[in-house]
């Protein structure tokens with residue numbers, strides 16, 4: 266378990282005359298270990314400050330930080346474990362490799378920082394896992410952004426951390442590079458089982474990697490919980506107001522239908538047919554069903570090209586700032602979100618509790634817990 270509670274106020278920007286109050290953070294959350302907790306929120310909400318406090322790079326004015334029973338910081342007990350003794354591996358947005366050292370030497374630097382006797386993967390294992398063997402003799406300047414991040418991750422792992430802290434490690438990469446690095450992060454998560462605090466404002470990274478979410482706003486915790494539970498809440502503007510808002514659902518790959526080019530995914534309360542997903546029957550998957558790709562009907566529609574028509578009940582109807590309405594639909598025990606126009610909601614006389622049909626037009630595959638799948 267990681268327990269973080271911190272209160273801190275930065276000095277104001279007026280040269281210390283205290284006319285303008287500085288940013289204040291006052292938050293607490295707990296995350297099980299191992300596992301990936303994404304710290305999510307708009308720019309300036311305190312994400313990096315939180316990581317800095319956990320890493321020991323910032324001494325909060327008050328609070329307590331405990332990792333698997335070991336107190337790293339406790340203002341009441343005046344305890345502050347110095348950063349080098351906390352065993353946190355940190356990966357930033359820019360890889361921060363030593364430019365004058367080869368990749369191999371950068372990795373060895375990580376190993377040298379590992380405490381004597383600490384257990385962890387060998388250099389060869391990390392190199393193989395991250396696919397960086399061909400890069401070992403290169404200098405960082407001759408690496409792509411994605412390659413640099415893989416090396417930075419390798420260096421962090423080799424310091425044998427008990428906790429990985431990642432501060433927007435993919436945000437400087439374009440979509441293609443990001444897609445290249447994400448599976449490696451998933452492999453590290455699955456292979457080494459090191460707890461990870463992962464700062465991001467990219468939902469696809471949350472979907473691909475995280476078990477839990479801590480949503481911050483202006484230095485406070487707005488919500489925390491599993492990715493599935495929070496993604497299904499229509500009342501969190503930080504999540505439901507986004508273009509990519511949607512329910513996150515755990516599924517099992519239930520059947521391959523090669524003749525139709527489809528795969529059947531089963532979830533609690535129903536099943537979805539999706540374009541063929543490679544993988545073995547029984548494999549666990551996680552999908553995002555974007556709210557914008559779900560429409561509703563008051564009677565079961567016939568003769569549609571849409572494959573997936575699910576019997577649902579309208580649980581909650583939440584107006585969005587955009588003028589649209591977010592519908593929380595229960596499909597058995599599973600929540601699905603649908604975003605419709607206010608006009609459609611009025612036309613269909615939608616009200617909470619009524620039965621509806623949910624038409625699911627698209628599904629995004631986001632998370633594969635299986636290591637081989639993550640690699641491929």
Ligand SMILES: Nc1ncnc2c1ncn2[C@@H]1O[C@H](COP(=O)(O)OP(=O)(O)OP(=O)(O)O)[C@@H](O)[C@H]1O
Nearest residue numbers: 275276287288306307308309310311312313314315
């Ligand atoms: N050393 C400092 N002195 C004064 N103010 C600071 C200091 N460090 C951070 N802040 C302020 O604290 C607030 C939170 O910063 P932080 O970097 O934690 O945000 P963030 O959520 O990580 O943002 P981003 O997504 O843009 O990286 C900001 O308003 C920032 O200006």
